Amino acid sequence: MAIAEAGLERPNWLARWTQEHLRVLFFSLGKLARAPMAAALTALVIGIALALPAGLFVAVRNLSTVGYSWQESLQISLFLKDSVSDERGKALAREIGAETGVARATYISREQALAEFRELSGFGEALDLLKDNPLPPVIAVTPARGQTKAEVRSLLARLSQRPEVDLAKLDQQWLERLYAVLSIAEHAVGIIALLLGLAVMVIIGNTIRLDIEARREEIEVMKLIGAPHSFVRRPFLYSGVWFGLGGGLLAWGLVALATHLLDAPTAQLAALYDSTYRIAGLSLSDGLALVAAGIVLGWSGAFATVTHRLAQIEPR
Amino acid sequence: MTDLIRFDRVSYRYPGGQDVLADVSFAIAQGEMAYITGPSGAGKTTVLRLIAALCRATRGQIVVMGQNLSTLKPRHVPAFRQRLGLVFQNFNLLYDRTVFDNVALPLVIRGYAHADIGRRVRAALDAVGLLGKEKVLPLTLSGGEQQRVGIARAIVTKPALILADEPTGNLDPEMALEVMRGFARFNEVGVTVLVATHAIDLIEAVPRRIIHLEQGRITDKHPLAASKLKEAASHGHR
Structure with a gap:
């Protein structure tokens, strides 16, 4: 059983x-x-x-x-004082280009700026009415790759201290x-x-x-x-x-x-x-x-x- | 140790407050077979539920297979229950599984090897005469066959103690007698069997010791067959 x-x-x-x-x-x-x-x-x-x-x-x-x-294509625009000559501007761009944290610095003279503006803005004829060129010389500074926000900011502060610089601008508000x-x-x-x-x-x-x-x-x-x-x-x-x-x-x-x-x-x-x-x-x-x-x-x-x-x- | 079950002044009261058992003491020896009888509501089922640790005594001590149930921890209840074989009036089979799977369930719970389970299940089905029905679903079987599946499931683990609550309540007389003889056969090979029933004719056909309950107490009276009830009433027996 x-x-x-x-x-x-x-x-x-x-x-x-x-x-x-x-x-x-x-x-x-x-x-x-x-x-x-x-x-x-x-x-x-x-x-x-x-x-x-x-x-x-x-x-x-x-x-x-x-x-x-987009942040990598970020630029700092240094608007120079009117008193700064073309030669001084070019030299300044070379100086800034050699600084740490800067990838490239390009000098754009008043004439170049005007020509660019005339070509791209579509307001070329309006400019003809002006007697003087209203645009200041500009140095376009591209920060080095991989910079943090704070580093870019301190670079901006440093550059705006230079006597030739009228206004330094980093257009990053929209990015923030x-x-x-x-x-x-x-x-x-x-x-x-x-x-x-x-x-x-x-x-x-x-x-x-x-x-x-x-x-x-x-x-x-x-x-x-x-x-x-x-x-x-x-x-x-x-x-x-x-x-x-x-x-x-x-x-x-x-x-x-x-x-x-x-x-x-x-x-x-x-x-x-x-x-x-x-x-x-x-x-x-x-x-x-x-x-x-x-x-x-x-x-x-x-x-x-x-x-x-x-x-x-x-x-x- | 010869007492497999010992009740020592056990009382049980429903959570609602109604007394079901009062001061019940008895012992079942190892290898004994006994009946618990009594009218409906006398506490037969409660005695079996107490033994199977399905509820706890309100007062008194119960010792089953050396285990004092009042000190049994809830998490040890399943292991304790695995040592019993339980048979129910309503069979309690799983109707979506085959006869084989139903009988195999207690062995699956314990985790035996597949091959051993197959052998054991077939042996148990053989013992209740259902060897050919392994692959069948329980609902296609008659009541008597379903109860035998339930019994096969109870004996497949070879428990030392089988508890059966009205096992013949849903069966025709012939089937009921066959089932009761089956319990007697298990008892002959050493299994202790306790059957709650009010089937007097079956008790007379397979006579064993009787524990008779009335209103929650053990009495010396004996259960009566329906045919003798009138006679007893005229003698003032009840």
């Missing part, structure tokens, strides 16, 4: 652990496969919730890249505004990511909760025959991980699709500004981080819900 058979040896914990996780892995996948539409919808909702902050992140990063490339906006956007991405991360946990938690309610009797039976919490909990945690994984992959796909769709229009826009700038999507490591975030959120959403609900379900 079966009952008289000798007791069995349990495999070691590693073998038990591996076997149990493999079992739950296939069990949870099978469960998803039995209700593919419901699972796909849940993953889609999670995917959209994750794609929003990821998309914003990509947008902000692209904008700051563009801003940074852009950076301020970008910094707000970066914080906003963080906050939105936090909120939508919570939303993902709630979505997954709610899905798992419905699943738990549907399987309440099964859970009771399992507890009756001595299943520990970890055993009952495991399939639900796997479900959460699958939802998170699916959602993360979908979010990656959505962001990739959006960047692909925006690629041609951006290239066109950049071409209008004589730039070869191309929009940058999520890198491999960004994408993997997105998927990992999905998995972590899925797991923790499931864990919080299951732990909370299982304590309430006791066999009658």
Whole structure:
């Protein structure tokens, strides 16, 4: 008789652990496969919730890249006093060009400035009405690459101290505004990511909760025959991980699709500004981080819900 | 140690305040088979629930398989329950899983190797005469067969103690007798069996010691078959 058979040896914990996780892995996948539409919808909702902050992140990063490339074409304009001669101006430009922190300094004489203005502004005829050339000589200073904002600022202060200089101007206010906006956007991405991360946990938690309610009797039976919490909990945690994984992959796909769709229009826009700038999507490591975030959120959403609900379900 | 179960002046009161068991003391020896009888609401199920650590005694001591249940920590309850075989009136099977998976569940919980589980499950199904039904879903089986699946699940781990709560309540007489004989057979190979029932005819067919409860107390009275109730009433027995 079966009952008289000798007791069995349990495999070691590693073998038990591996076997149990493999079992739950296939069990949870099978469960998803039995209700593919419901699972796909849940993953889609999670995917959209994750794609929003990821998309914003990509947008902000692209904008700051563009801003940074503009900063490199930044110039300090030194308007010289009228009393400064052409020779002195050229010599001054050479002097400044040799200073540290300066990439290039070009002297633009009053005549050159006038000719340029006549050519580019479209007000050439109006200038003919003036007796004198109203434009001062200018030295255009390009700061060296990789200078910080503070360094550029101190260079500006230094140059404006020179006796020949009437006015030194760094037209960077708009750039500072852009950076301020970008910094707000970066914080906003963080906050939105936090909120939508919570939303993902709630979505997954709610899905798992419905699943738990549907399987309440099964859970009771399992507890009756001595299943520990970890055993009952495991399939639900796997479900959460699958939802998170699916959602993360979908979010990656959505962001990739959006960047692909925006690629041609951006290239066109950049071409209008004589730039070869191309929009940058999520890198491999960004994408993997997105998927990992999905998995972590899925797991923790499931864990919080299951732990909370299982304590309430006791066999009658 | 010969007492597998010992109740020492045990009382149980529902959280609402109603007394279910009052001052109940008894012992079941290792290898014994006994019935708990009594009218509905007498506390039969509560006795089994207390033994299985599904609820805790309000007063008194319960020792099961050497474990004092009043000192059993909640996180050790699952491990304790794994040492019991439980059989229920409503079978408590998982209806979306095959017979094999149902019976295998206690072994899966313990983490036995696949090959061993297969062997054990088939042995247990063989013991209850359901060897050919491994791949079937429980709902396609008759009530008697479903209960035998439940019994196979209870014995698959070879527990030292089987608790059965009205195991024949949903079965026809023939099936019920077969199930009760099955418990007697397990008992013959050394398993301690405690059955809560009010099926007097079955007790008469498979006679064992009787613990009779009335209104939460153990009495010397014995349960009566329906056919004898009238007679007893005229003698002032009840």
